[in-house]
Amino acid sequence: MAMSMRRVLLASTGVVAFIAGWWLLSLRYDAEQLPGPGAVAEALREMAANGKLWRNSGISLLRFAGGYALAVMLALPLGLLLGWSRRSLVAADPLIQLLRPISPIAWFPLAVLWFGIGNAPAIFIITLAAFFPVLLATVSAVRSVPVSYLRIAANLGASRLLTARAVVLPAAFPTIVVGLRIALGTAWIHLVAGEMLGAQSGLGFLIVDSRNFLRTDLIIAGMLVIGILGLVLDRLIGMGERRLRAAWGQA
Amino acid sequence: MSAIVLSGVTRIYPRPDGSRRAVLSGIDLAIGEGEFLCLLGPSGCGKSTLLHLLAGFDRPDAGSITIDALEVSRPDPRRQVIPQDYGLFPWRSALGNVLFALEARGVRGALAAERAHAALALVGLSASAQQHPHQLSGGQRQRVALARALVVEPEVLLMDEPFGALDAFTRYRLQDEVRRIAEDRRMTVVFVTHDIDEAVYLGDRVVMMSADSGRIIRDLAIRLPRPCDRTGSAYLAIRREVFAAFALVHDGQDSPRAGGRADQVRRAGEP
Numbered sequence: 001m002a003m004s005m006r007r008v009l010l011a012s013t014g015v016v017a018f019i020a021g022w023w024l025l026s027l028r029y030d031a032e033q034l035p036g037p038g039a040v041a042e043a044l045r046e047m048a049a050n051g052k053l054w055r056n057s058g059i060s061l062l063r064f065a066g067g068y069a070l071a072v073m074l075a076l077p078l079g080l081l082l083g084w085s086r087r088s089l090v091a092a093d094p095l096i097q098l099l100r101p102i103s104p105i106a107w108f109p110l111a112v113l114w115f116g117i118g119n120a121p122a123i124f125i126i127t128l129a130a131f132f133p134v135l136l137a138t139v140s141a142v143r144s145v146p147v148s149y150l151r152i153a154a155n156l157g158a159s160r161l162l163t164a165r166a167v168v169l170p171a172a173f174p175t176i177v178v179g180l181r182i183a184l185g186t187a188w189i190h191l192v193a194g195e196m197l198g199a200q201s202g203l204g205f206l207i208v209d210s211r212n213f214l215r216t217d218l219i220i221a222g223m224l225v226i227g228i229l230g231l232v233l234d235r236l237i238g239m240g241e242r243r244l245r246a247a248w249g250q251a
Numbered sequence: 252m253s254a255i256v257l258s259g260v261t262r263i264y265p266r267p268d269g270s271r272r273a274v275l276s277g278i279d280l281a282i283g284e285g286e287f288l289c290l291l292g293p294s295g296c297g298k299s300t301l302l303h304l305l306a307g308f309d310r311p312d313a314g315s316i317t318i319d320a321l322e323v324s325r326p327d328p329r330r331q332v333i334p335q336d337y338g339l340f341p342w343r344s345a346l347g348n349v350l351f352a353l354e355a356r357g358v359r360g361a362l363a364a365e366r367a368h369a370a371l372a373l374v375g376l377s378a379s380a381q382q383h384p385h386q387l388s389g390g391q392r393q394r395v396a397l398a399r400a401l402v403v404e405p406e407v408l409l410m411d412e413p414f415g416a417l418d419a420f421t422r423y424r425l426q427d428e429v430r431r432i433a434e435d436r437r438m439t440v441v442f443v444t445h446d447i448d449e450a451v452y453l454g455d456r457v458v459m460m461s462a463d464s465g466r467i468i469r470d471l472a473i474r475l476p477r478p479c480d481r482t483g484s485a486y487l488a489i490r491r492e493v494f495a496a497f498a499l500v501h502d503g504q505d506s507p508r509a510g511g512r513a514d515q516v517r518r519a520g521e522p
Contacts, residue, residue, distance in 0.1 A: 151338065155308075155330075155332050157356065158355035159355075170342045173342075
């Protein structure tokens with residue numbers, strides 16, 4: 001008990017020091033430039049009371065879920081194929097390496113031209129952002145499936161379909177999950193960027209909109225909410241990852 | 252059913268420096284149906300390579316391997332390999348691992364469950380059917396691997412140093428069980444080991460390979476009453492003979508003049 005208290009204290013050190021530094025700095029500036037922690041807490045209360053907090057968080061999370069799910073549905077089967085067939089990887093790899101360094105943000109003008117303003121361009125950006133981490137993790141996971149598993153399957157005369165479904169996919173899954181987690185973080189970062197540029201709602205829009213009204217306290221409150229939701233999402237998938245590892249017999 | 256004939260089997264691997272090394276060179280060997288043959292040699296002598304060739308995981312660069320006059324060209328469920336690391340799927344229970352073998356053979360449903368449970372019972376693992384590999388001891392994992400191989404009723408069992416990682420008592424018990432099961436099912440067994448005791452105890456025949464030549468240096472029939480007594484004088488005499496053969500080979504590597512002596516052993520060992 002004493003140990004866990006000390007752990008909690010130690011873990012809060014960074015946050016407490018940050019808030020203290022922020023507060024000290026805020027004393028020297030106008031509230032329009034840098035509001036203090038108290039003012040931002042007040043802004044959060046205001047957003048919670050008038051419903052802006054819940055509405056925009058909900059919209060952002062929905063877009064995020066849609067884009068992320070779409071990315072996984074596209075990248076996972078493609079990654080399995082490219083990891084499984086050496087020829088297809090040789091054929092596709094240069095294209096992947098060409099497209100991957102282009103930031104999802106750079107796609108934004110095109111996304112707005114193609115899909116207009118609203119949910120679609122934000123979802124498009126999230127899908128792009130999550131696609132490559134999932135794809136690359138899946139390819140490398142499939143390629144590193146132990147050859148002894150494949151030999152066992154071949155020795156028993158397992159069909160290619162059974163080998164893919166019952167050997168390669170489960171053997172690769174723990175590694176794929178690492179990619180899913182990285183993709184989650186990347187996609188969340190780009191969600192906000194997407195909403196800042198082309199949406200009329202969501203947490204990204206909330207920040208831009210608050211800037212237009214010079215409500216710096218609301219800007220920082222919005223940023224905090226983005227950070228907290230990102231943390232919660234990461235912890236959730238981390239918990240899933242640990243459960244999965246336990247079921248797979250890994251520490 | 253399953254007589255295995257190797258003639259002139261050669262397998263060449265490239266070395267890191269670009270040169271080529273014959274891991275196996277001109278191996279001639281005939282394995283009779285129902286024979287329990289131990290392939291004995293130090294690490295790197297090519298015995299595992301030979302097993303992979305027998306399994307069809309790999310092809311020889313020269314020579315041929317036939318089973319009942321049919322060329323071995325790919326893996327076949329009738330020849331089951333038990334790999335050194337067991338090759339169990341960690342995401343499946345013991346039962347699930349055995350069921351995979353049946354699924355691969357197209358056996359499903361109640362019949363598959365019945366056969367899988369029977370195979371686990373045969374290796375004494377009924378109580379651990381629902382355990383996952385990481386919850387099992389090394390000996391139990393080996394038993395699961397054995398059950399998975401046996402459930403498809405192979406004619407040939409190819410075992411690659413299967414008991415190397417086990418403690419002595421578990422190893423002795425598993426040796427007895429493998430021997431019993433192989434006799435009951437009249438399987439042909441090729442058992443790769445670097446343990447002289449194990450080879451002499453298990454094999455009807457011990458084929459010895461030297462460390463570097465990629466050749467068979469001695470082929471010894473073991474005629475001991477089964478189950479054999481690990482402390483009996485007949486057993487100890489054969490063990491001494493095998494030991495002597497290997498001591499000569501190893502001396503031969505160390506001293507330049509001893510090459511002739513290893514040669515003599517090979518000549519003496521030819522049938």
